[in-house]
Amino acid sequence: MEFQYRIEEHPILHFKRRKKVRFTFDGKEFWGYEGEPIAAALHALGVRVLRRSVKLRRPRGFFCAVGKCSSCLVRVDGVPNVMACIKPLREGMIVETQ
């Protein structure tokens, strides 16, 4: 069975999810819940690599997930250096590696 990233049942927490929205990441179509961070939506579908390091082109994902470390910078609707770990997802967003 494929691993499920989304938590549907939790002994303590209940996750209030908004409507499903669609967005693209490097041209490919993905979905997530409106308002959750872009990085969370991508991670939920198994996408961990969000960009490449400048010199060595090493893969980079998020590290802190609270908008502090800048490991997860992406381009959103043409705007560069957006922190994927805190930027809320909206319908039709165009997300690209930079």
Add this chain to the structure above:
Amino acid sequence: MSVRTEVAVIGGGPAGLSAAWVASSLGAKVLLIDENPSLGGQLIKQTHMFFGSKIHYCGVRGIDIARILEDLARDSGVQIIVDSTVIGLYDTMTLGVLKEEEFVEVEAKKVIVAAGATEKMLAFPNNDLPGVYGAGAVQTLMNVYGVRPGRRVLMVGSGNIGLIVSYQLLQAGVEVAAVLEAVPSIGGYWVHAAKIKRCGVEILVSHSIKEAIGEECVQGAVIVKLDENWTYIPGTERQIDCDTICIAVGLSPLSEVLHQSGCELTHLPELGGWVAVHDSNMETTREGIYVAGDASGIEEACTAMLEGRIAGSHAALSLHPSRKEKANRIAEEARLELAAFRAGPFGEMAITGKRKMSEYVQ
């Protein structure tokens, strides 16, 4: 846009919310600024119940304490702006705030910095691979957004955060491969260690991570035993199957805005690194600028709330001297509770750090 207030509080975690609530209840006009979409700071990720005494909200889960503190702050009249980042604190006690794309100036008479902390990193080969996540990141992903960080996690660090997050991972249906601890004994409270041990998770003391394995993402890790000098013992390497490595090796105070505004900082390892010099009222070397919570030295939510009360009461008192009696009572009670809390077996670091701080102030 420009806003005026008496007390500006930076950060809406346990320290900031407590400071704002106390200052407001003492008659001060208070504005609280937080960069996150919701208030509570790290509390919104804490599914475990707190212990201690009633003032520490024992028996209440962190997520619920966040709501209690937010209600107290709102009901006492604190003005709150979220999704807003303080980017500077200038000589005239003016804060530069970025609210989404808009720049807002906040003029305050007193500023309380309760910005919290940032995670420490550990040096090992491939520590930059996606899948090496801070413990706070793992908590955020799974407890706020309901997304599992991976299938199987190697936890590095057995302080309270490492232990608690390991338990939270199990709650979320994620396997914990092992918990590593470099020193020969478990770092956090026994009650947290016992919970995960009962669930069958190994806590390997005198062990560290040697390297992460993987090309595009974490696909495993090599762990190794350490001798008493913290060096690798050759031949004790072991490969661990995991897709996530969670780093829980401590926190550093977020002191940037204090540093930028000209408050004196000092380096105290017991408090997590560079920290603003402050007196027993939590006031820094710049009059009217206060610090509270992890930003004033790494401890925990209970002490953050108490420090917040002290800072809030002193800031309000200096603006509204007529409230002296009530302000002093709040501060005195908080000081006693702080001393009682730190007198426990895990308060030693904080006591040493804060003692060095008071020596420094003198």
